[in-house]
Amino acid sequence: MPEIKTQDFTAASTAAILDPKLRRALDRVAEGFHVARLDRIEEVTQDVWDGWKDQAREIKVHTIENLDYYLELLDKNVTAAGGQLHFAKDADEANEIVAHIVRTRNIKIVTKSKSMVSEELGLNPVLEALGVEVWETDLGEYIIQLAEETPSHLVAPALHKSKEDVAALFTEKLGIPYDEDIYHMAATARTILRDKFMEADLGISGANFVVAETGTLVIITNEGNGRLCTSAPRVHIGITGMEKVIPSMQDLSAFLRLLPRSATGQRITSYVSMTTGPRRSDDEDGPEEFHLILVDNGRSKMLADPALREALYCIRCGACLNICPVYSRIGGHAYGWVYPGPIGAVVSPMLVGLPKAKELPQASSLCGACREVCPVNIDIPKMLLDLRKKTAESPDSSLRSAPEIERVLARLYAKLMSSPKLLKMGVKFGRFAQKLERMTPVFSPLTTDGKWIRNAHIPILSRWTKSRDLPTLPKQTFHELWEKELSPDDS
Amino acid sequence: MTANAKITADLFITCVVDQLYPDVGVSVVRVLRRLGVTVGFPTDQTCCGQPVYNTGYSQQARTLAKRVLEQFKDSEYVVVPSGSCAATIRVFYLEIFDDDTELLAEAKALAAKTYEFSEFLVNVLKVDDAADCGAGHEGTVTYHPSCHLLRELGVKSEPQKLLQSVPGLEQKELEGAEICCGFGGTFSVKFPHISEGMVTDKVANIQASGADTLVSCDMSCLMNIGGALNRQESAIKVRHLAQILDPESE
Amino acid sequence: MPGTPKAEFLQSVREALGRENVPPIEAYPRLAETPSELEQQVAQMRQHIEDNLPALLDKLAKMAALGGWRVHRASRPEDVIEYIETLARDSGTANVVRSNQDVFNQIPLDATLTNLGLTVTTVLRDETTTRESLREEIRQSGIGITGADYALAETGSVIVLPRKGLARLISVVPPVHIALVRAEDLLETLDDLFLLRRLEYHQQGGEMGSYLNFITGPSRTADIEMTIVEGVHGPKEVHMIILG
Structure with a gap:
């Protein structure tokens, strides 16, 4: 697995939020994808859209609830089509399977189409250690491979790079003259990778879906690299999470309608490639061998937890990233692992272990925008809340996300709010403290009119007042006003 | 306005309005009264529990939620001048009590009669x-x-x-x-x-x-x-x- | 082979689901359908298309154009040939590769293209043509011409299935792809396509064919600053000629 930096969320997000270039890039992506997505929904009407969503969710619910059955069916049909299905319980196993194929099939050059699961496995370093040339062929993935970085978005992996960044990178790594024309840069990648597609012995792809009834691998791309990866090399390996299985080919309709529209606002992508087994004797091209590797790597933990099971319905469209006010300010790298944004804040803790990623579920205002855009109606805020519950009061201190003082305060709060009398005393004390503070103007945290706290010295409040004022306690609470003026007994 | 004369609404004023923005509460009372509503205010109320619930402290949230269930048990309508606190009562209470049939039934009953201020005006009072x-x-x-x-x-x-x-x-x-x-x-x-x-x-x-x-x-x-x-x-x-x-x- | 044995893997999934054994699967209507039920649905679907053919062809043309195809409607084979002749002349390429699908018997192109001085390679494997030499021919071609197994009005897509004489690289490697679509290739929706393919899968005793590929418009990327660039790995220019 790639390096886990989820523990550094606060520091990483603090740095990211101050990066104006990143913000421009994030705005561009969020705006571009989000607006196109809304146009597509309007085009088909909200009712039709909601119908597709319900249909897709129903398929996911059914499949995940019967996952063992469909995995068995998939295995049977991949085998019947002349392919091989492999099961990997973790990243090491999945990487070993690929390494075994590489060694035994004398593989020298590998072309890869975009696969988030292979990022999750940290596959590339494993292949490189075997002395194999590995070429990411999706333009965004190619860029980040050259830059030795990780994707910062599920759909647009290199969004954080400006055209100047890419031009400088190409100059440095490819030794070509600096040229920031985007068309020229894409052409450069085309030329280099075209040769590699033709020379490659092994094509590796992810999978958007795998169809149990026919043993079919479905990948959805725009560049055509996926088509080339599945057609040109003599061996193909598809690698994906075990949750990507769907029952029948007919179940694809809903997903092919939802995924491109949700991801990029396209009606459909340029290419949908459905591969079933190796090439048959009459076929003019295609791989001689077809392997599909299904990975657990922590997914069964989500499966076992009824509160988090629905995270497995995710089709990785990235819509929740594009709409998220947190993601769109800090970008993907701040999340510290492969899956960023709202869905990443659920999935990453489950895959890397909650103790390491316990901060991620806290980093949400729970505004619910992610749930609203999710094409399979995943209730992300509810899962974030569930993870918060798991980290707030866990008897296991490695799971607890907040310092002990937070638990004390939560208990105090509940005590205070359980007793109107105590609360009344508390408010009175607060007013008294405010008055006292006013009498010491040098240290006074209040504005001159006394209506706002501007520079709180108290630890938690000071976090608020760094950039915002906080209203002071007024002379009377509503309770007091009600008793004095508003209660029908008085009027 | 006399059309609403038979309607009694109890206010869940919310802790933020109670302690920081009492004037808002006063306006809520005035508006409802102008529309003919008989306004009540169970004075034992404090907080719906959302701050602790959203931070993951469900036990503390449960303690506070139980108080709200109790205080508004007999209300005809409950009006809340906050979308967030109304959502806590209508949506999150059902999650908090989903392991307790009796309390869940109470929470459902409360949810069914709880309205955020603007929706109460438009959808119940038909303003x-x-x-x-x-x-x-x-x-x-x-x-x-x-x-x-x-x-x-x-x-x-x-x-x-x-x-x-x-x-x-x-x-x-x-x-x-x-x-x-x-x-x-x-x-x-x-x-x-x-x-x-x-x-x-x-x-x-x-x-x-x-x-x-x-x-x-x-x-x-x-x-x-x-x-x-x-x-x-x-x-x-x-x-x-x-x-x-x-x-x-x- | 490394990895977890299937039985063990499935057992762990079952445990995660909180079950001991594989329970009888809950009814899933789709998988229970018999081929004769699928046949009935296909017959209805065919009838619907026949009844609405002109409107659906218009929809195909509209959606294909929205998807980035340069759409040309032709009423006679001669129009198709004439249009391809113009495209080939304007492209300045010396080599054209075409598949060996039925549609080319109906629309004989080769003589016209050869007259232009172009080398036309047909995907036809024999003793002298290997898959490797074929691949090189495709790579040298400026234009790839294929038929379509189906064309989808809903999405404006061309669907190609494996068959002798059709290499998948023809539609993705040359910088220009021309797809010939006939009225009889038309389907309305994704549902139509998958219904039909499922029926065929069962009729052929569980054989799907090695691929089912959609093409909708040119190859494109927006990976650098969200700027759309066409022709990144696949063709930059794609033409859909609709005959009928």
Whole structure:
């Protein structure tokens, strides 16, 4: 697995939020994808859209609830089509399977189409250690491979790079003259990778879906690299999470309608490639061998937890990233692992272990925008809340996300709010403290009119007042006003 | 207005309004009374439990939620001048008590009669003209739909409908209206840098709207946005919808 | 082979689901359908298309154009040939590769293209043509011409299935792809396509064919600053000629 930096969320997000270039890039992506997505929904009407969503969710619910059955069916049909299905319980196993194929099939050059699961496995370093040339062929993935970085978005992996960044990178790594024309840069990648597609012995792809009834691998791309990866090399390996299985080919309709529209606002992508087994004797091209590797790597933990099971319905469209006010300010790298944004804040803790990623579920205002855009109606805020519950009061201190003082305060709060009398005393004390503070103007945290706290010295409040004022306690609470003026007994 | 004479509504005023914005509560009472509603206020009430619930302290949330169930057991209607606190009662209580049949039944009963202020006016009292409450407002207003009101309760058109019918009021469009202001309860102090980033954008959009007043149905969001506006010495006022509808509010 | 044995893997999934054994699967209507039920649905679908053919062809043309195809409607084979002749002349390429699908018997192109001085390679494997040499021919071609197994009005897509004489690289490697679509290739929706393919899968005793590929418009990327660039790995220019 790639390096886990989820523990550094606060520091990483603090740095990211101050990066104006990143913000421009994030705005561009969020705006571009989000607006196109809304146009597509309007085009088909909200009712039709909601119908597709319900249909897709129903398929996911059914499949995940019967996952063992469909995995068995998939295995049977991949085998019947002349392919091989492999099961990997973790990243090491999945990487070993690929390494075994590489060694035994004398593989020298590998072309890869975009696969988030292979990022999750940290596959590339494993292949490189075997002395194999590995070429990411999706333009965004190619860029980040050259830059030795990780994707910062599920759909647009290199969004954080400006055209100047890419031009400088190409100059440095490819030794070509600096040229920031985007068309020229894409052409450069085309030329280099075209040769590699033709020379490659092994094509590796992810999978958007795998169809149990026919043993079919479905990948959805725009560049055509996926088509080339599945057609040109003599061996193909598809690698994906075990949750990507769907029952029948007919179940694809809903997903092919939802995924491109949700991801990029396209009606459909340029290419949908459905591969079933190796090439048959009459076929003019295609791989001689077809392997599909299904990975657990922590997914069964989500499966076992009824509160988090629905995270497995995710089709990785990235819509929740594009709409998220947190993601769109800090970008993907701040999340510290492969899956960023709202869905990443659920999935990453489950895959890397909650103790390491316990901060991620806290980093949400729970505004619910992610749930609203999710094409399979995943209730992300509810899962974030569930993870918060798991980290707030866990008897296991490695799971607890907040310092002990937070638990004390939560208990105090509940005590205070359980007793109107105590609360009344508390408010009175607060007013008294405010008055006292006013009498010491040098240290006074209040504005001159006394209506706002501007520079709180108290630890938690000071976090608020760094950039915002906080209203002071007024002379009377509503309770007091009600008793004095508003209660029908008085009027 | 006499049409509503038989309606009794108990206020769940919320802790934020009680302790920081009592004037908002006063306006809520005045507006409801003008519409003929008999207003009650169970005085033992404190907080719905949302701050602890959202931070993951479900046991503490449960303690507070039980109090609310108890206090409003006999109410005909419960009116809450906050989308967020109304959502806690209507949506989150059902999660909190989903392991207890008896309390879940009570929570469902409470949820069924609990309304956020604007939806109570429009959907229960059938107010379609804000002039019915005697409202009048000279000036320009822009509206921030708070997230829980919008996405947990699905209340989208009701506040707009009321604002549109206020005599003298001119509405200004708010760019990015449905984007969260960055409050998010304890999120605002756990990740102040992100929260600040969000409220900064919200404030910029409010300023660009050209409105002199920002209206919302949640004082916690307005505390966040208003605090940022005040820090920037902005003259833009923040008001709860009830204050706009209440002709006696300054 | 490394990895977890199937039985063990499935057992862990079952445990995660909180079950001991594989329970009888809950009714899933789709998988229970018999081929004769699918046949009935296909017959209805065919009838619907026949009844609405002109409107659906218009929809195909509209959606294909929205998807980035340069759409040309032709009423006679001669029009098709004439149009391809113009494209070939304008492209300045010396080599054209075409598949060996039925449609080319109906629309004989080769003589016209050869007259232009172009070398036309047909995908036809024999003793002298290997898959490798074929691949090189495709790579040298400026234009790839294929038929379509189906064309989808809903999405404006061309669907190609494996068959002798059709290499998948023809439609993705040359910088220009021309797809010939006939009225009889038309399907309305994704549902139509998958219904039909499922029926065929069962009729052929569980054989799907090695691929089912959609093409909708040119190859494109927006990976650098969200700027759309066409022709990144696949063709930059794609033409859909609709005959009928």
